[in-house]
Amino acid sequence: MDLLTLLQVLDSTMRLATPLLLACLAGLFSERAGIFDIGLEGKMLAAAFLSAAIAYTSGSAWLGLLAGIGASLVLSGIHGLASITFRGNQLISGVAVNFLAAGLTVVVAQSWFGQGGRTPQLQGAARFDPITLPFADAIRDVPVIGPIYYELISGHTALVYIALLMVPLSWWVLYATRFGLRLRAVGENPAAVDTAGVSVIGLRYAAVAICGVLCGIAGAYLATALQAGFVKDMSAGRGYIALAALIFAKWRPWYALYACLLFGFLQALALRPDVIEGALGFKVNVQLLDVLPYILTVIILAGFVGKAIPPRAGGEPYVKER
């Protein structure tokens, strides 16, 4: 496999890893605060729809992005209400959120645009266009680094770079700030935070909100950057993969980046039977490629890649008075 092909595969890896990464970080904030969230999928989907819808009607991708974040935040609110205020079962709440998004997006899309549950195609400013980084064209022809910079680093949409920036940012917030310390503490032992005079409820809602924002960006990316519009179920299980990546990453930001890149790479590879055949010298069955991420996840969970210990208070509502 020559450099260019490799770069192209990696390039598509970047595109496919971005939504995973955003969702994964979203899950990271939520679960670090002790709120499990299998509703990432639904949040992304809702965000994807509303961002596309608003981007189409307003003609501005950025407005779309805001709307997407809004939609995702609403679902986060529901999840928070269920699992923080009413101490419900977080898994069940997550399932409900996924169902809700899957249904509502299509119902609303249909009655809004009457196009069988999809939004119209987005044109021009309603989409995020690739950004060509400075000098990209200039050094394009410099051997090796030229193509690397031009093909791989440059030429992605703003959201891709935002996603990448989120990694160090998350790390900094979690480990260098007061908020981060308290957030991690509330996921480990809420009582300690409570008796230290900090509101457990407040912290957890904050975490869930951050989760909503990040999922919102992820969804908007799907519909207004990667694609030009919304089609039903377009999140296509990415939320679950992100969860798997989160476990793989042992709830740490940098690992999350690597995990998502790995899953993105697997997905990108699945699109290039020719490359795989070239590399392995025999045809690999398509279905196998498609499920590789899932199988990998199971293997990871089986702990063959080191045990992943979730936050101690994870999934447990904070109950003071029985």
Place this chain on the structure above:
Amino acid sequence: MDVMPKWADVVLIPLISLLLAAILSALVILAIGESPMNALKIMVDGALGSTYGWGYTLYYATNFIFTGLAVSIAFHARMFNIGGEGQAMIGGLGVALVCMYVPWPHWSLALLGGTVAAALFGAAWAAIPAFLQAKRGSHIVITTIMFNFIAAALLNYLLIGALKPQGSMEPATGKFPEATHLPNLHDVLGFFGIEFSKAAPANITFFVAILACVAVWALIWRTKLGYEIRAFGHSESAAKYAGISPTKIIMVSMLISGGLAGMMAINNVQGEAERLVLNAVEGAGFIGIAVALMGRSHPFGVFLAAILFGFLYQGGAELALWTKIPREMIVVIQALVILFTGALDNMVRMPLERAFLAAKRRNKGAA
């Protein structure tokens, strides 16, 4: 002392939750410019207005009884089997194999064979996640979700390959031989002289489902195994003290759960389609979760909840047929039901408990 009388817990709370879900659904329908009343009418007529409608309602209900029971069993052992979808798919594979490759003399035997195969295959699909949970502590929710995806892929692979008849356009098996076709309710009830629509897919499996309910009830509340499963579900530490092996309980309850989910296949694959198609399960595995929640994991509750969801499903199909309301509206309604009966349970419970407590205090005062 318990704060609330039992009836409030098992009847009142679910009813209120349902009501809330219904109101919100009505609002959504209004919002998309349709009349909730009209929608309700169409659903009721279409689902309960004729033996034909009933035939579909019961057909769906049968699926949900199996998946609902599956989720319930797991719940009793405090496990969340979200993999009913995949287990039912693989159960379908089992049914397809025995129906196609075994020359059955009579449908009754075919039903038996199909049931066994479905249960075995479903259980097998639950086995790996169960084992990983028991031995490696891998979170069963995630693993079972993953196994849903893997099951789908496996089925595709077989249905566009080995199992697809030459030249057929569809990823599906050919029709099963005549002898494996199950009598539908028309034939069964006809035997007792009851008139029932010939066209509806509801079939004898419905009675198998009822049997399953009874069996599960007996298992949970009348046998040592059930006693141990519930004990483990309530307190793992206490179970250990009593000499109940966690590994055994996790494995056994998940195998039973998977088996029940798989058994759904005798209804939709052997009973209705009479061949194996892609996505034959159609989300029944997930609806099982809602059914189990609403049914409070009790077989009888599951039965009622399954009928309710069967009604929603059939009614929803009718909606899509005769109005501009898209079929996904039903997914929304399901979501709301799961949300209110499951996750937001306390929203209804807490105020109720306070009310009952206040009432008690007052009575005490009076006495």
Place this chain on the structure above:
Amino acid sequence: DLGGKFDKSFNESAFTGAQRWADETGGSFDEVELQSDAQREQALRRFAENGNNPIVMAGFAFATALEEVAGDYPDTKFTIIDMVVDAPNVRSVVFSEEQGSYLVGMAAALSSKTGTVGFIGGMDIPLIRNFACGYAQGAKAANADVTVISNMTGTTPAAWNDPVKGSELTLAQKSQGADVVYAAAGGTGVGVLQTAADNEMLSIGVDSNQNYLHPGKVLTSMMKRVDNAVYDAFTAGADLETGFNVMGLANGGVGYAMDDNNAALFTPEMTAAIEAAQASIIDGSIEVHNYNSDETCPALDF
């Protein structure tokens, strides 16, 4: 069929046909879009019982359901597209996609600068392979040493509806040198055409005329006149003559779309060559191999 009414392609074209009839005759029609296989039979029966006549099914997947139902409603007429169901009250319409695909294949090969052209199918089924096969034959015929890359989006009905994957596949093919890509993939094609347009590639639409989607960037569209089939069925109404009929180049069932959106992309020579091929397919001097006849393809292997 599964894939959504507004896939800008197969189903949409069926819908436009019905719409056209309704507009012209003021008649009315019920339509339903199905999520699940179990509903097919139900939908047919309900429509039949409701007295709808005729009932048109777009998509091979209805075949099994129809075989069940047709017998029970002898005086209702059914039309099924893309599949043959042998019943007295059923009209089966199949299209020779390989012929239309052959022509657009030529167009692709003739306008390709890199000498590599791509095909992106939806779900991997014989029907779609027939598209690919015809396309490859045409391309090879126009330029013997053109390379044809072919990918299928997936193996589930979801493959009709996965534009994300569609566009990634397009980019993948671009990176393998393809500069013209033919999408026979329902809703997924939307993503393919979009991405092609974004990456200075030419694309070829399918089923209905998709040239307008990205004017000047869609080379042409392989027209499969499902709309006509539906329209005819509705106009014929209850006295629709049943039986088996093939829609090919000869009777305008398939063809390639020319309009001012793509006129500029065709050189006179190209047009000439393609017209010639079309003529000789019709008079039978060119025999385009039909994949379904023996599940093999001379020009492409899957």
Place this chain on the structure above:
Amino acid sequence: MTQAPAIELKGISKAFGPVQANKDISIRVMPGTIHGIIGENGAGKSTLMSILYGFYKADKGEIFIAGKKVQIPDSQAAIAAGIGMVFQHFKLVENFTVLENVVLGAEDSGLLRPSLARARRELKALADEYGLNVEPDALIEDIGVGMQQRVEILKALYRKADILILDEPTGVLTPAEADQLFRILERLKAEGKTIVLITHKLREIMDTTDTVSVMRRGEMTATVKTSETDPAHLAELMVGRKVLLRVEKAPAKVGATILEVKDLNVTDNKGVHRLKGINFHVKAGEILGIAGVAGNGQSELLEVLGGYEKGTGSITVNGQAIDLTGAHSDGQSRRARGIAHVPEDRQREGLIMDYTAWENTAFGYHHDAKYQRGIFMDNAAIKADTVEKMERFDVRPPDPKLAAKNFSGGNQQKIVLAREIERNPDLLLIGQPTRGVDIGAIEFIHQQIVALRDQGKAILLVSVELEEILSLSDRIAVMFDGKMMGERLPSETDEKELGLMMAGMTKGEAA
């Protein structure tokens, strides 16, 4: 003196659902004094103090600090009012460092680094002042409970508390550590800080407090000057009637060896070596009491003997070897060997709190033939059996259909005892028999244990309450750090010596 009380509570009431934990409680504590609170488990002591600290919200009542009325809706307000609390169960983040735990909630700014730096300095200062040395960068999960308690005290001091509440601080400490703690409290008192001390141990009350309040069933029954009262009187105030703190029992008629433990080792799943070569035996008709501070291996010992912790070495019962690792190392086969077990924690192990009393009566014995009818369980038989047992052990209320969680602590314990004793086992393992049980029920339970011994059964008693050990045992063994420190006869030893042994010292070293 007319100085305003440091703390004054007026008419505090608090209910948890059906449970009235505090009823109209009023109390005043003068500044610069140590005030003790005693009462049965469940009397409402922790609840009351948690309200003062803003952990729970009172349903009714007013709080005055230094004479000023204050609202304490949450712990933040309490901290602001200069209150610090060390809870019965520590509130620390296990996988954080000492420093992070101290800083948590008391950071100076949005950024962490400066706060941590300051905390490091102040911790140093506090350590020097009070001798509260801790390793600032150690993880909580890596340090002992004694250390963890220091961290909790440091947290309070770091927040400039001048009122310090300690909830049963000595339960987890060796007598030596306890003495050190009390020296620190004296120093704090000398500085004019006010201290509230919750404890069960009458001696600590007598030794350290200036005034003491007694609680019963959620009510404040009395507040007295320590100098004007004595233990017997306090005990009476606690329970509401005269109680004999000592158990009458005839001298033991010892028989053959029932339990023989040789070189028993246990390593838990974290790889920690919990039992280090334990050797001992119990004969028929005797009670072997095992004393020791919680967490020195007693729990693991009971777990191996009970069959739900694996170990190496040899255990024989009636001369037959017990399987410690293989297929028969589980509770079922232990029971089959005539071993009955009253576990230390009835709510986590002894009972399924959501099961009814009758279901709990079969718990662990649900395989018994007498409970079976064909493939099903004979629920009728179990219920009948339960009614009888409740009768004999005077469980209140005697309702087999009531869920275990709805019985009070003492009655829950009686249900477990009835189940295990009624099997008339050869060997009874019994851990913390009276934890969470009020003195009235204690008498009854102690009588039952002695009666079983007099029937010639072997009994292994594990308790952290020295008085209980001394009054019940025929022989006493002390455990420290997973090892047996040695055996004594109750007649030839006293709390002081046992206390030293519990701290890992022998008389010699101490002197």
